Amino acid sequence: MPIGRVRRRSPRSDRYLLDARPVAIIYSLGGVPFVGDEGRVVAEAVLAAIELAVSKGASVDVALAPYLGSADRARVVASFNRWLDHQRSLVKAGERSHNTVREYIRFRSEVKWWGDRSIHDISYATIEDWHREVFIARGLSWKSRKNYLGIFSSFLGWLVRRGELAAVPLFPEIAAEDHVPSVLCPEDQAAVLEAIDDKRRGAFLVAARMGLRPGEVRALEVSDIDRSGEVWWLNVSKAAQGPNIDAEIGPTKTRQTRRLPIPPEVKDWLAAHVDWTGRLTAQPLFTFRGHRLTEGWLRKNWKAAAKRVGLASKLYEGTKHSAATQWLASGLAMERIQKYLGHRDIQSTAKYARVLDQDLLDFIRNR
Numbered sequence: 001m002p003i004g005r006v007r008r009r010s011p012r013s014d015r016y017l018l019d020a021r022p023v024a025i026i027y028s029l030g031g032v033p034f035v036g037d038e039g040r041v042v043a044e045a046v047l048a049a050i051e052l053a054v055s056k057g058a059s060v061d062v063a064l065a066p067y068l069g070s071a072d073r074a075r076v077v078a079s080f081n082r083w084l085d086h087q088r089s090l091v092k093a094g095e096r097s098h099n100t101v102r103e104y105i106r107f108r109s110e111v112k113w114w115g116d117r118s119i120h121d122i123s124y125a126t127i128e129d130w131h132r133e134v135f136i137a138r139g140l141s142w143k144s145r146k147n148y149l150g151i152f153s154s155f156l157g158w159l160v161r162r163g164e165l166a167a168v169p170l171f172p173e174i175a176a177e178d179h180v181p182s183v184l185c186p187e188d189q190a191a192v193l194e195a196i197d198d199k200r201r202g203a204f205l206v207a208a209r210m211g212l213r214p215g216e217v218r219a220l221e222v223s224d225i226d227r228s229g230e231v232w233w234l235n236v237s238k239a240a241q242g243p244n245i246d247a248e249i250g251p252t253k254t255r256q257t258r259r260l261p262i263p264p265e266v267k268d269w270l271a272a273h274v275d276w277t278g279r280l281t282a283q284p285l286f287t288f289r290g291h292r293l294t295e296g297w298l299r300k301n302w303k304a305a306a307k308r309v310g311l312a313s314k315l316y317e318g319t320k321h322s323a324a325t326q327w328l329a330s331g332l333a334m335e336r337i338q339k340y341l342g343h344r345d346i347q348s349t350a351k352y353a354r355v356l357d358q359d360l361l362d363f364i365r366n367r
Helices: 036-055 060-067 076-092 098-114 124-136 142-161 186-194 198-210 214-219 264-273 276-280 295-308 315-329 334-341 346-355 358-365
Strands: 005-008 015-020 024-026 032-035 233-236 238-240 249-251 258-261
Touching (some): 015 036, 015 060, 024 060, 032 036, 036 060, 076 098, 076 142, 098 124, 098 142, 124 142, 186 198, 186 315, 198 214, 198 264, 198 295, 214 238, 258 334, 295 315, 315 346
Antiparallel strands (some): 005 015, 015 024, 015 032, 233 258, 238 249
């Protein structure tokens, strides 16, 4: 089986390389590039020496090692940075969300563990060592560990598709813990909403009564509301791609558009507070001091309102999580809730069912 081939770097170049992918690409010998006919002959001699070593029982990695300089060796960290550059290009093309790539960039610090190791040093054993020495040692949750290994697997899959890696190795299995979301009963949720100033309440009503994510709430525009019939509808097609006031507006987490009926309580608030001329100017539906809301503003105001009524509740717990649990308790089919919340996988919806043991079900229904 051929180990590689010698070819020009580009069709008109007088420089050559030894293409031994997916293991390596060799551009020089002892720091001297393969240039001209003489360089081509040297490159072919190197290839012959590598093939001879392999024929005598050496692995391809071992046979190549003497000829790999720092520029030739496919290091994990450098390759991961190239993958990040690729992900950034997908963001610009609208094919990847800013939030997703932001998580990838945060993960880059974890990849430093690999040091000068080559991508060809990646195996089940080295991944297991990395998982134990970094993730488990730091006490990361099972979900964080699973997410991090998922990012790394995606990176390796990209290398395979590019022909730089032969295959993605097996990964350690992460045992999922049975996480039950924290929720508010309808009465407590209503009390928190009532404790929010009326002019600011709209964004929280949409989150609590319609199950929107904070980023989706912040991205809503006046033109997203369809008032053409007795029942008003909300079109959810975008989300803020960062927590700050200047966050770009991009696709939703699942890249899906949802058309949701607006509950009467939300409709009444919108009718009383929205300037409908904003439909002509792509005016944000919810603003504070003339600007789109920030994620911090939403979290701060929800937490403060909960404290005023004697509760400790986080934004997600008191709005989206509580809404989904209440819908299940009322008998709404899980498939409908999945579509309403914009979950790609129904398992994401099923976690709310675990809240509903009989005692809590009775509590939520206030019976």
